[in-house]
Amino acid sequence: MLTTDKLSCNILADLLVAHGVHQVVLSPGSRNTPLVIAISRHEGLTDHVVIDERSAAFIALGMAIQTGEPVAIVCTSGTALLNYAPAVAEAFYRRIPLVVISADRPQEWIDQDDSQTIWQQDALAPYVKRSCDLPSYTDFPNGKWICNRLINDILIEAVDGRKGPVHINVRLDAPLNKLVDVVPDSSRIIRMISPRPELPTAEARRIGERIASPKKVLIIVGFHEPDEKLNRALTKLARVSNVAVMIESIANLHSPLFVSRIDSTLCRMDSTQREAMAPDVVITAGGALVSRFVKDWLRSLDKVEHWHIGLSHTTVDCFRHLTLRIEMPPAIFFRQLASAMQIFKTPSDYGALWRSLSYKAIKVHEKYVESSPWSDLRAFAQIIPAIPPKWNLHLSNGTPIRYAQLMDCNHIHRCECNRGVSGIDGCSSTALGASVMYNGTTLLITGDMSCQYDLAALSSALVTPRFKIIVMCNGGGGIFRFISSTSNLPELERYFAVGTKLPLRQLSDGYGFAYFEAYNLEELLRSFDDFASVADRPAILAVFTPAELSAEVLKRYFQQQ
Numbered sequence: 001m002l003t004t005d006k007l008s009c010n011i012l013a014d015l016l017v018a019h020g021v022h023q024v025v026l027s028p029g030s031r032n033t034p035l036v037i038a039i040s041r042h043e044g045l046t047d048h049v050v051i052d053e054r055s056a057a058f059i060a061l062g063m064a065i066q067t068g069e070p071v072a073i074v075c076t077s078g079t080a081l082l083n084y085a086p087a088v089a090e091a092f093y094r095r096i097p098l099v100v101i102s103a104d105r106p107q108e109w110i111d112q113d114d115s116q117t118i119w120q121q122d123a124l125a126p127y128v129k130r131s132c133d134l135p136s137y138t139d140f141p142n143g144k145w146i147c148n149r150l151i152n153d154i155l156i157e158a159v160d161g162r163k164g165p166v167h168i169n170v171r172l173d174a175p176l177n178k179l180v181d182v183v184p185d186s187s188r189i190i191r192m193i194s195p196r197p198e199l200p201t202a203e204a205r206r207i208g209e210r211i212a213s214p215k216k217v218l219i220i221v222g223f224h225e226p227d228e229k230l231n232r233a234l235t236k237l238a239r240v241s242n243v244a245v246m247i248e249s250i251a252n253l254h255s256p257l258f259v260s261r262i263d264s265t266l267c268r269m270d271s272t273q274r275e276a277m278a279p280d281v282v283i284t285a286g287g288a289l290v291s292r293f294v295k296d297w298l299r300s301l302d303k304v305e306h307w308h309i310g311l312s313h314t315t316v317d318c319f320r321h322l323t324l325r326i327e328m329p330p331a332i333f334f335r336q337l338a339s340a341m342q343i344f345k346t347p348s349d350y351g352a353l354w355r356s357l358s359y360k361a362i363k364v365h366e367k368y369v370e371s372s373p374w375s376d377l378r379a380f381a382q383i384i385p386a387i388p389p390k391w392n393l394h395l396s397n398g399t400p401i402r403y404a405q406l407m408d409c410n411h412i413h414r415c416e417c418n419r420g421v422s423g424i425d426g427c428s429s430t431a432l433g434a435s436v437m438y439n440g441t442t443l444l445i446t447g448d449m450s451c452q453y454d455l456a457a458l459s460s461a462l463v464t465p466r467f468k469i470i471v472m473c474n475g476g477g478g479i480f481r482f483i484s485s486t487s488n489l490p491e492l493e494r495y496f497a498v499g500t501k502l503p504l505r506q507l508s509d510g511y512g513f514a515y516f517e518a519y520n521l522e523e524l525l526r527s528f529d530d531f532a533s534v535a536d537r538p539a540i541l542a543v544f545t546p547a548e549l550s551a552e553v554l555k556r557y558f559q560q561q
Contacts, residue, residue, distance in 0.1 A: 001041060005180040007138045008147045008170055009038035012101070014187035015148075017044035019155035021070050021099060023437070025060040027053045029076020031116065032103035033176040039074065042184060048436070048462055053080045055456035057087030058426030060098055062433025065416060066392075068225065070097035070158050077104050078116030081123055086425050091165040092127040093420030094223070094287060095311070097158040098165040100124060106136040106173050121169045129164045130157045136171035152190035160194060162311035197328040199336050208340030211281050213242035213348040218279035220262075220294065221245075221330075222286035223419045226252040230285075233334035234258070240341050242348035244279075244355075248290055249409040250401070250417050259354050264406050265361040266293040267558045277353065278304065282319065285309045285330035288419055290405055295319065309333045365406065368560050374520050376474055376550035377557060379543050380407060382521065383445070383470065386528055387412055392438055394431035396446035397424045398479040399472055404445070406557075413440070424450040428457035428469070435467040445470045448500045458511045467538045468531065469513075471504060475547030487551065504542045514539040 003010060012035070016024070024039050024047045026032075040047050050056035053075050064071040075081055081102040091098045104120045111117065121133040132150040137143065151168065158166045199207070211217050219237065224230070231253050238245040238257035246259045259265055269277065278301050285308070289295060298304065298319040306321040309330045315322065326333055369381045380403040387393060393409075395401040395417040409415055418430055427450050435442035444467075451471050457463075480486040508515035516531045516539065518524035524543060531541040 001182055001184050002179050003041045003182055004034040004037040005178040006034040006038070006172060007144060008134045009034045009172075010182055011144070011147050011187045012134075012151055012168065012170070013038040013042040013045065014185050015151045015155055015189065016072055016099070017042065017185070018187070018189040019070070019152075020159065021072050021155075022046060023048065023060070023063050023067070023069070024072040024074060025050055025056045025063070025433075026074045027051060027056050027076070027080065029080060029103065030176065031077040031105065031172060032074055034172055035074050035101060035103055035170060037177075037179070039072075044185070050460055050462070052456040053083035054086060054426065055429040055454065055460065057084040057098070057100075058090075058429035058454070059433035059436070059457070059460070059462065061087045061091055061096060061426070062394075062430040062435070063437050064091070064096045064098060065094075065225070065430070066434040066437040070099055070155075072099040072101055074101045075103065076116070077102065077120065078118055081120050085124060085127065086421075086423060087430075088124050088165045088167075089127040090418050090420040090423065090426070090430075092129075094418070095163045096165070097163045099155065099158055100128065100165060100167040102167070102169050104169050104171045106171050124165075124167050127165065128167045129162075130154050131167035131169065134168065134170045136173040148188050149190070152188075156190070156192050160192060162313055164313075196332075198332055199328070204336040204340045208337060208344065212341060212344035213346040215242060215280045216278070216348070216350045217243045218282045218354075219243065219245045219334075220282060220284050220289065221247045221251040221253060222284070222289045223248065223250040223417065224252055224286035224330075226414055227331050230331035230334060231255065233331060233338050236338040237334060237341065238351060240338075240344075240351070242346075242350045243341075244351045246294070246354075248286075249404045249407070249412075250290070250395070250415050250419065251286055252414055254410045257351075257355070259358045260410060261358065261361065261365070261406060261408070262291045263293045263558075264365050265354075265358045266291075266297060268361040268364055268560070269357060273357070277350075277357070281305045281307065282321070283307045283309060284318075285334070288422075289318070290401055290417075290419060362408075364560050368557060372553050373549065374545065375553040376403060376472060376545050377406075377553050378521060379472070379518075379524060379545055380404065382524055383528065383543075384409060385411075386532075387443060388441070388532065389413060391441045391443050392416070392434065394427065394434060394442065394444045396427035396444070396450035397422050398450060399447050399474065400445045402479065425453050428454035429460075431469075432457045432460060432462060432467060435464065436462050438466070441466050441468060443468045443470065445472065447471070448473045448475075448502050451504075452500050452502050455507070458507060458513070463511070463538050465535055465537050468534075468541075469539070470531075470541045470543060471502070473502070473504070473542050473544045474550050475500075481547060481551035504540055508540045512537055515542070516540070517542040517544065519544045
């Protein structure tokens with residue numbers, strides 16, 4: 001096979017395939033020419049070209065989220081690498097295996113006023129599990145061995161234990177376009193086998209006995225990829241009388257036994273109920289929680305044990321009550337715990353009481369929404385139930401994820417949001433990347449400010465008719481009109497809830513999207529059906545809601561009893 005003469009690039013292409021990387025997102029450049037040649041000519045790799053490196057990294061993130069496999073991103077030298085930082089940080093806190101590959105100049109030219117020469121090798125250090133620096137010259141004793149060992153090691157690290165991003169900095173010297181004939185897939189592969197972690201049976205029984213009735217046990221799951229084994233285990237635990245299971249909309253877990261609308265339930269409880277429902281032990285799994293109500297409530301309690309289950313990079317003590325950290329996959333732990341607790345039969349009404357409180361809160365929710373004027377809340381209450389069962393849903397940060405938390409999302413096939421670091425910067429590109437890897441429809445619900453932040457996604461050649469976007473046009477930064485830290489400031493409109501002049505109709509025309517809009521409930525009912533049925537091109541639905549009224553409706557929502 002005729003390919004680049006750079007040995008490090010050819011080894012890298014071989015080992016990407018060997019370690020489970022099939023998708024690579026490339027951005028144009030000059031210094032990364034040998035990498036582009038090696039990757040684009042390798043039959044085991046599928047490449048996608050995205051010009052904007054920030055968008056490219058989030059698109060790769062979306063691909064990795066959807067497939068569960070590591071995805072590589074490749075950029076040229078200089079500041080191109082720094083544009084990857086937001087997506088890499090998100091990948092780190094979401095435990096997503098991105099393989100960051102940056103081209104670089106030979107080390108002797110750094111800081112010598114040569115173009116595109118910055119210190120790249122540790123540029124992403126806080127947000128990657130490991131990084132390595134491949135030398136520009138390999139024609140020395142052990143040069144091939146060093147490259148092979150370093151690449152094998154770092155690719156193993158991406159998917160071992162707590163998954164996450166890694167960084168390979170590849171130094172390349174001119175000429176960059178020289179070609180030679182090489183044998184593909186001839187690089188030495190180092191594999192690693194990690195034994196499946198399980199608790200000893202006796203230890204599982206001890207833990208089960210420790211939290212058996214009359215102890216009150218509250219299990220809370222944050223963002224998580226769909227996991228049928230975890231779903232079955234938690235459903236079994238939810239049938240144990242002293243256990244209640246709370247899940248967020250992006251936990252991707254579904255059972256009528258789960259309390260799935262946390263904020264709606266907690267905000268309806270008075271102080272006496274909150275005191276009575278305080279758990280003895282709270283067990284968390286998954287990622288960071290969206291719900292501020294549950295975090296504030298649990299932090300306010302005096303006596304509660306907190307156990308966290310999962311592969312963590314540090315001790316996470318979000319509620320300030322952590323007493324036990326169990327480093328193993330949640331699906332395995334909860335399966336063992338569910339089995340261990342079956343022998344304990346002392347009755348309790350704890351789980352049933354939580355479900356009763358949730359049911360009552362839903363009735364209050366439905367009554368309030370039905371009587372509410374046209375607003376963000378009314379729009380979301382119409383949109384979420386209308387999403388077809390096989391669509392995947394992506395939510396931007398700010399308004400959309402918080403409103404979705406109040407709705408019934410049990411019918412949604414898969415629900416995602418960038419809650420690793422909760423930024424708005426790459427929500428559209430992440431959803432786009434996921435849509436590339438999903439054969440069904442992917443719907444993004446975003447705010448006008450978040451949409452404006454990531455317009456590069458709309459211009460991508462990767463957009464297909466399976467990608468749909470709903471933009472909540474509520475005057476920009478609607479969440480700032482609600483949260484206490486900004487809602488009463490005189491600087492609100494100028495510096496926080498910044499109005500956007502987002503020409504969505506013109507953008508839709510320019511980028512080939514079908515365009516729909518709604519200014520009231522009746523228009524939304526009509527427009528959504530047309531929006532959902534478009535099959536020959538991607539579509540945008542702009543939903544216009546009153547800014548101040550939407551914030552007031554949401555504030556009153558949390559005051560209803």
